[in-house]
Amino acid sequence: MKLNIAVLPGDGIGPEVTAQAKKVLKAIAMEFDHKFIFKEALAGAIAIDKSGNPLPDETLKLCKNTDAVLFGAIGDPKFDNDPSAKVRPEQGLLKLRKELGLFANIRPVKAYETLLSKSPLKKSIIEGTDISIYRELTGGIYFGEKRTSEDGNTSSDLCEYSRFEIERIAHLAFKAAQSRKGKVTLVDKANVLESSRLWRKVVTEIALEYPDVSLDFLFVDNAAMQMILNPKQFDVILTENMFGDIISDEASVIGGSIGLLASASVGDKYALFEPIHGSYPQATGKGIANPIASILSAAMLLEHFQLFEEANLIKQGVDKSLKLHITTPDLNSKYSHITTTKVGDFIEDFI
Amino acid sequence: MKLNIAVLPGDGIGPEVTAQAKKVLKAIAMEFDHKFIFKEALAGAIAIDKSGNPLPDETLKLCKNTDAVLFGAIGDPKFDNDPSAKVRPEQGLLKLRKELGLFANIRPVKAYETLLSKSPLKKSIIEGTDISIYRELTGGIYFGEKRTSEDGNTSSDLCEYSRFEIERIAHLAFKAAQSRKGKVTLVDKANVLESSRLWRKVVTEIALEYPDVSLDFLFVDNAAMQMILNPKQFDVILTENMFGDIISDEASVIGGSIGLLASASVGDKYALFEPIHGSYPQATGKGIANPIASILSAAMLLEHFQLFEEANLIKQGVDKSLKLHITTPDLNSKYSHITTTKVGDFIEDFI
Ligand SMILES: CC(C)[C@H](C(=O)O)[C@@H](O)C(=O)O
Ligand SMILES: CC(C)[C@H](C(=O)O)[C@@H](O)C(=O)O
Numbered sequence: 001m002k003l004n005i006a007v008l009p010g011d012g013i014g015p016e017v018t019a020q021a022k023k024v025l026k027a028i029a030m031e032f033d034h035k036f037i038f039k040e041a042l043a044g045a046i047a048i049d050k051s052g053n054p055l056p057d058e059t060l061k062l063c064k065n066t067d068a069v070l071f072g073a074i075g076d077p078k079f080d081n082d083p084s085a086k087v088r089p090e091q092g093l094l095k096l097r098k099e100l101g102l103f104a105n106i107r108p109v110k111a112y113e114t115l116l117s118k119s120p121l122k123k124s125i126i127e128g129t130d131i132s133i134y135r136e137l138t139g140g141i142y143f144g145e146k147r148t149s150e151d152g153n154t155s156s157d158l159c160e161y162s163r164f165e166i167e168r169i170a171h172l173a174f175k176a177a178q179s180r181k182g183k184v185t186l187v188d189k190a191n192v193l194e195s196s197r198l199w200r201k202v203v204t205e206i207a208l209e210y211p212d213v214s215l216d217f218l219f220v221d222n223a224a225m226q227m228i229l230n231p232k233q234f235d236v237i238l239t240e241n242m243f244g245d246i247i248s249d250e251a252s253v254i255g256g257s258i259g260l261l262a263s264a265s266v267g268d269k270y271a272l273f274e275p276i277h278g279s280y281p282q283a284t285g286k287g288i289a290n291p292i293a294s295i296l297s298a299a300m301l302l303e304h305f306q307l308f309e310e311a312n313l314i315k316q317g318v319d320k321s322l323k324l325h326i327t328t329p330d331l332n333s334k335y336s337h338i339t340t341t342k343v344g345d346f347i348e349d350f351i
Numbered sequence: 352m353k354l355n356i357a358v359l360p361g362d363g364i365g366p367e368v369t370a371q372a373k374k375v376l377k378a379i380a381m382e383f384d385h386k387f388i389f390k391e392a393l394a395g396a397i398a399i400d401k402s403g404n405p406l407p408d409e410t411l412k413l414c415k416n417t418d419a420v421l422f423g424a425i426g427d428p429k430f431d432n433d434p435s436a437k438v439r440p441e442q443g444l445l446k447l448r449k450e451l452g453l454f455a456n457i458r459p460v461k462a463y464e465t466l467l468s469k470s471p472l473k474k475s476i477i478e479g480t481d482i483s484i485y486r487e488l489t490g491g492i493y494f495g496e497k498r499t500s501e502d503g504n505t506s507s508d509l510c511e512y513s514r515f516e517i518e519r520i521a522h523l524a525f526k527a528a529q530s531r532k533g534k535v536t537l538v539d540k541a542n543v544l545e546s547s548r549l550w551r552k553v554v555t556e557i558a559l560e561y562p563d564v565s566l567d568f569l570f571v572d573n574a575a576m577q578m579i580l581n582p583k584q585f586d587v588i589l590t591e592n593m594f595g596d597i598i599s600d601e602a603s604v605i606g607g608s609i610g611l612l613a614s615a616s617v618g619d620k621y622a623l624f625e626p627i628h629g630s631y632p633q634a635t636g637k638g639i640a641n642p643i644a645s646i647l648s649a650a651m652l653l654e655h656f657q658l659f660e661e662a663n664l665i666k667q668g669v670d671k672s673l674k675l676h677i678t679t680p681d682l683n684s685k686y687s688h689i690t691t692t693k694v695g696d697f698i699e700d701f702i
Contacts, residue, residue: 075542079542080541080542080568081551081555081568084552088542090542090543094543120472120473120476120579120580120581121471121472121473121579122471122472122473125471141492141510141543141544142543144507146544146545147545148545148549152549153513153514153515153549154511154512154513154514154549155511155512155545155546155548155549156495156509156510156511156512156545156546157509157510157544157545157546158507158508158509158510159492159507159508159509159510160505160506160507161505161506161507162504162505163504163505164504189593189596190431191426191430191431191439191441192441192445192492192493193492193497193508194497194498194499194506194507194508195506195507195508197506198499198503198504198505198506200432201435204432217431217432220596220597221596221597221599221600221601222600222629224575224597224598224600224601225600225601225603225604225609227601228471228472228579228601228604229471229604230471242540243597245540245571245572246571246572246575246594246597247575248572249572249573249575249576250572250575250576250578250579250601252576253576253579253580258576278573
């Protein structure tokens, strides 16, 4: 298979981890005789520094002309504490999601047998957890109208959803549940929010088309609690943009490190793959960033093109690196000097 | 001291737990020679059933004419899954918060030494945790304009904040930090939301008035993760309404049971005290509801009126009940038949 892959390393540890994912994909191409063509482009703070724009036109154009995007991370603290900054790295990512129509962000959460002891949660709580979070990614309060009054003393964000936006991701979630444990949990705040009531109404209707899938509901506050009390109760979680952001980062504690969590963002035409950890500026350049989330994002990319055997080989490599403690310091109490590159090399060699 | 206390037991387990809190307050009145006058009123689903209104005028009037409100819980599943219901129990609570101007909801989160093993989190993670969450309670997306298009296919909620709303709760949070560990963490999503950027701007300004308190910032997704990875890093958490709802329910896992968490909602004139657990309909009438959160809410009520000795006596009673395993089944693996009333009786006797 021939695939054109746009690589957007972004900021902070983005370039370091993406380099490992690329390396692993190259090894897969060799092993399975595929042709993967990588083209790099700028996004995020680094793109602002070079061009004033967190998503330069060339970058967007490149993404629209490739089969898939491999994304690193974006964000830089120099923008976070400047509430008056006009341009921000995050705008680049949000615009990219919107322009590519990536309405569903899929985040698998698993407890790895070899890492059970790394989690802040007790082994008995997390053992066997296997969740797939479907987060709506191009609507809600992220993209609703933003206003600040002239005197700067009142600001607002609008959280808006339309039936169509809910339907398309709901179908994906129910289909996913069919090939999993057959359960969808809608996380919302329908006792307070009008938009959540629309979610509940539309999702309830769509559930009728999937009689083999059961549907239940949780208020987001309760869900944030249940995720820790009893994560095994979940199969597919379906939720809106902001709640999905919170719940999925929270769920990362189950695996013991956010450095393990990959995600796929898909739409009708395009797909983007990125680790869920951010740019982690404190770790930049130190060789301590965990590349596994980025490498597993590459595996999700392969699955997206039905290359399951290839994806599985990557996953086996990851499992083996975890088992042999060939991992970065966040997961490693045994050896403290295994770098980002070493982990990538190990998985490359394995393949 | 003479105090007029409005008691709003509400729905589900509300009446059962509130009865215990009342009993404990009566014991305190006897022991310390205070005069507490209790007046009960309806709120929530039970008020809808009886009068069509989740917050009848008499109830509101009573609350405005008393020194403090002791609240149980509200909510009933028959409304949750009916997205088209016009009247909902939650509206009663939200209206009460708004009408009484209860802009700050204060939720202490502590790891009880005797309960460390009950938490889904490892002992080493939670030991020594002592957080006070300041959640804004009368603004944001809870109270912003709600709209649904005529065809019913688009719905929205507006999240709006003004400088004034942020300032008043920020002052409370910084003052609280002064008598604690001197640290405020603002939880927001300033990399995406305009309203969060206003929070960051205003809170940064106010911090200048409290040079003895340090201020830091966390994005809400990261905060949801940090709360589990390392809760000891927090002292005072300051946040807006929706994020506070999620983060504080999540934080309840630290104590091992949401049945332990009390809250105070305060404004310029009025104050209301309630457990943070909801109406928990599945447990209603079974005698298994944990009354401690309600009893600790009564202790917070006493503290509000500077009755610290009295409040401490209640807390000692609670500690003792926990130590001796005189607790409801949620916390009790030793004795399985200790009821809501028994726990209340024990603490009453202790006083
Ligand atoms: C960087 C930020 C805008 C982004 C989000 O909130 O969506 C990130 O937290 C994520 O979850 O991908
Ligand atoms: C019942 C509900 C409206 C309420 C809220 O969301 O504020 C509850 O969850 C709480 O936290 O007090």
